[in-house]
Amino acid sequence: MSGARILTIARLELTQRLRSVGWYVLLGIFMVLLLGITALSFLVFSSNDLPGAGVFSIIVNFVLLLVVLVSPTLSGNAINGDRDAATLAPIQVTAATTGDIMLGKLLAAVATGCAFLLIAVPFLAVGVFGGGVTPGMFLVSLLVLLLEIIIVAAMGVGLSGLIARPLFSIAATYLVVAALVIGTLIAFGLGGAAVRTQVTHYERGWDESGEPVCDRWEEYTYEQPRYDYVWGFLAANPFVVMADATPTEFDADGYPRDMFGQIKYGVRMAQKAPGSERWDICDGGYDVQPSPEEQMRDTVPSWFVGLGIQLVIAGGLFAGGWSRTRTPARRLPPGTRIA
Known part of the structure; x- marks a missing residue:
């Protein structure tokens, strides 16, 4: 050459x-x-x-x-x-x-x-x-x-x-690109919806007269998709690779300032398995959730895997x-x- x-x-x-x-x-x-x-x-x-x-x-x-x-x-x-x-x-x-x-x-x-x-x-x-x-x-x-x-x-x-x-x-080139851009989203959505698990919601709220009820818990059980099993499909998506590889800037409250961080946050949260929720009016309402910046610290990046697949x-x-x-x-x- x-x-x-x-x-x-x-x-x-x-x-x-x-x-x-x-x-x-x-x-x-x-x-x-x-x-x-x-x-x-x-x-x-x-x-x-x-x-x-x-x-x-x-x-x-x-x-x-x-x-x-x-x-x-x-x-x-x-x-x-x-x-x-x-x-x-x-x-x-x-x-x-x-x-x-x-x-x-x-x-x-x-x-x-x-x-x-x-x-x-x-x-x-x-x-x-x-x-x-x-x-x-x-x-x-x-x-x-x-x-x-x-x-x-x-x-x-x-x-x-x-x-x-x-x-x-x-046409074949468009199909390959579409598989990476759109097909990964379809596989993620359908795969997570196909696999479900039961989640329990615990609640202490108000009675019919509007008074708080603190002597008993009410439980509600429902099904939640398991996107944590299929989030890897998103790794090969070009837009996810871009967002996951780019350093994220957060504001004073720990929220992403840009679209890169917002996409990254959504993909990283898909890694976490759904858990039980609690609503307790006697203790201030919902449990305090950590900021997106704190939540992403417990997740793993995937951009290098997606880039390798591509x-x-x-x-x-x-x-x-x-x-x-x-x-x-x-x-x-x-x-x-x-x-």
């Missing part, structure tokens, strides 16, 4: 994309959406003493959302699209190796994804100046976002080499596409165009 050849292939790929007017229209729409989302985010977090953290987290999540929506279209036909247009074979008979072609295509797909990140930089800066964004939060979130761009691009390029038809490879999937698909693109090819799907 050669770095110069990889850059040449990536430059050729980007040149083809930059010729399209639709690409600039897409970037323009993205900028307009970012402007509206930034303004709305400041309204949402206006009550916070440091609204910048919330605005920053929403913008980063929006960029990640656009990456998982658009990147499959940009990378899902990288190999078979050239094969279908009879432009892959001329490259394969040059000094460029299969690795040069695959990595060049991957680099071009990553660059197109990073273009959205570059457009978002001014809006991210607005969030930083709004206060509440620490250097660790800034660097980790952008690093995870870059990794997610690479992972989704690798999935698309790999499937474009494995599947002969561009339409099917793009890397294994992306690496496997990319390796499969590499093997299918290698020349001379022993076997090709029926109807595959050679030149």
Whole structure:
């Protein structure tokens, strides 16, 4: 493999994309959406003493959302699209190796994804100046976002080499991404609802005349989903990986300041098994609950597991596409165009 050849292939790929007017229209729409989302985010977090953290987290999540929506279209036909247009074979008979072609295509797909990140930089800066964004939060979130761009691009390029038809490879890339983004939520919700346990609620309240009743307890038993058995499904979700890996900033009461912390808190609380509840009007009402910051100390992070799962999937698909693109090819799907 050669770095110069990889850059040449990536430059050729980007040149083809930059010729399209639709690409600039897409970037323009993205900028307009970012402007509206930034303004709305400041309204949402206006009550916070440091609204910048919330605005920053929403913008980063929006960029990640656009990456998982658009990147499959940009990378899902990288190999078979050239094969279908009879432009892959001329490259394969040059000094460029299969690795040069695959990595060049991957680099071009990553660059197109990073273009959205570059457009978002001014809006991210607005969030930083709004206060509440620490250097660790800034660097980790952008690093995870870059990794997610690479992972989704690798999935698309790999499937474009494995599947002969561009339409099917793009659809397959969307299915893989949808399985990580939406499928993990469905598996979590259905899995937790399918497994239930009985929980007892103890109560000392008021009688019919409105007087407190402190001489006896009333018990109510009901079923509660066991999300603590299936919370691991969420580990591979890109948005959960982003939220769980990013350091959380808390306010004076121990509540997260941004969307990263809110998502992290919800996932971490799913790790805990449901327990009995007590309502005691004779002792001040419900038991005092610890703050989200205190509750998360007793849970474990999962972002590295989810990121590892995504890397294994992306690496496997990319390796499969590499093997299918290698020349001379022993076997090709029926109807595959050679030149």
